[in-house]
Amino acid sequence: MNKCQANKSFHISTPKEFSFRECLQFLARSRLEKLHFVENDRVRKLFKSAGKNFLLELTSPSATSIQVEFLNTVPAQSHKTTIYAYIREWFDLDTDLAPFYKLAENDSLLKNLVRQFYGFRLLKMPDLFETACWSIIGQQINLTFAYTLQKRLIEAYGQRYEFNQRAYWLFPFPNVIAELSPSDLRQLQFTGKKAEYIIGLARLIQEGKISKASLLALPNIEAVRSELLKIRGIGPWTANYILMRCLGFSSAFPIEDIGLHNAIKRQLNLTRKPTIAEIRQLSAGWQNWQAYAAFYLYRSLI
DNA sequence: TTCCAGGGTAACG
DNA sequence: CGTTACCATGGA
Numbered sequence: 001m002n003k004c005q006a007n008k009s010f011h012i013s014t015p016k017e018f019s020f021r022e023c024l025q026f027l028a029r030s031r032l033e034k035l036h037f038v039e040n041d042r043v044r045k046l047f048k049s050a051g052k053n054f055l056l057e058l059t060s061p062s063a064t065s066i067q068v069e070f071l072n073t074v075p076a077q078s079h080k081t082t083i084y085a086y087i088r089e090w091f092d093l094d095t096d097l098a099p100f101y102k103l104a105e106n107d108s109l110l111k112n113l114v115r116q117f118y119g120f121r122l123l124k125m126p127d128l129f130e131t132a133c134w135s136i137i138g139q140q141i142n143l144t145f146a147y148t149l150q151k152r153l154i155e156a157y158g159q160r161y162e163f164n165q166r167a168y169w170l171f172p173f174p175n176v177i178a179e180l181s182p183s184d185l186r187q188l189q190f191t192g193k194k195a196e197y198i199i200g201l202a203r204l205i206q207e208g209k210i211s212k213a214s215l216l217a218l219p220n221i222e223a224v225r226s227e228l229l230k231i232r233g234i235g236p237w238t239a240n241y242i243l244m245r246c247l248g249f250s251s252a253f254p255i256e257d258i259g260l261h262n263a264i265k266r267q268l269n270l271t272r273k274p275t276i277a278e279i280r281q282l283s284a285g286w287q288n289w290q291a292y293a294a295f296y297l298y299r300s301l302i
Numbered sequence: 303t304t305c306c307a308g309g310g311t312a313a314c315g
Numbered sequence: 316c317g318t319t320a321c322c323a324t325g326g327a
Binding site: 304305306307309310311312313314315 | 316317318319320321322324325326327
């Protein structure tokens with residue numbers, strides 16, 4: 001973490017197989033996205049640390065670094081440390097992709113993807129509540145509508161911060177959603193079920209019955225998965241999605257995912273979608289890289 | 303118009 | 316127990 005410009009920014013050195021541009025392409029996939037803002041090869045994000053709002057702007061001035069600039073206020077050192085760790089997690093900078101690229105060389109499904117999207121990273125969603133809500137919202141609806149619902153949820157119950165005539169948003173906090181009744185979310189055109197799931201989840205988190213730390217303290221992925229599956233509204237797909245996107249399990253694999261099926265169909269030029277058994281065969285050699293493989297397949301759908 | 307979307311639950315046989 | 320109806324709306 002190198003300081004510069006009177007501490008208004010710092011740099012993060014990036015690993016070898018990293019492309020800021022490829023990551024931004026994914027972050028920019030929906031114009032309805034409210035939690036970050038991509039424009040001119042830069043991404044802005046509002047980040048709250050210990051009660052303070054920091055508006056971050058990330059650019060990549062060289063192939064080996066990300067620059068993080070503080071637009072509204074310069075954080076104290078303790079906040080900078082938190083922000084530094086947050087961005088490393090967001091862009092998954094601590095994973096060495098070399099083994100994945102090596103196995104992909106001899107994989108019919110991955111070979112072209114890793115060439116096409118070289119340096120693309122599994123973009124994490126570090127907040128558990130945000131990830132779980134997003135995956136519940138996304139159940140059985142198209143992505144465009146999922147983004148619409150997420151946008152409504154954020155604009156209705158999230159925190160807004162304005163800077164230079166532009167609004168930036170924080171995802172709603174569990175304590176706010178925990179106070180709602182399903183009819184509040186029905187008004188945003190959530191299904192009654194999804195409204196119940198999300199409010200129930202908010203209450204579990206609010207009551208301290210589940211947290212990212214408590215899940216990560218469990219001994220292995222199976223223990224975490226079974227803990228997630230106890231939560232109403234979280235089935236196999238959602239559990240795997242959270243394991244992959246938030247909790248950092250590289251072997252998590254949402255094999256039931258329709259988007260994944262479509263990506264494989266397109267990649268292999270099939271006339272029909274692959275069966276679960278066929279996907280098991282195709283992914284047999286992906287041990288400990290299933291999450292990355294899935295994410296590269298998602299990337300191919302943009 | 304019909305069918306399918308980055309599924310899950312609850313109510314059936 | 317395995318199977319099925321239902322959810323709510325947008326896009327193709």
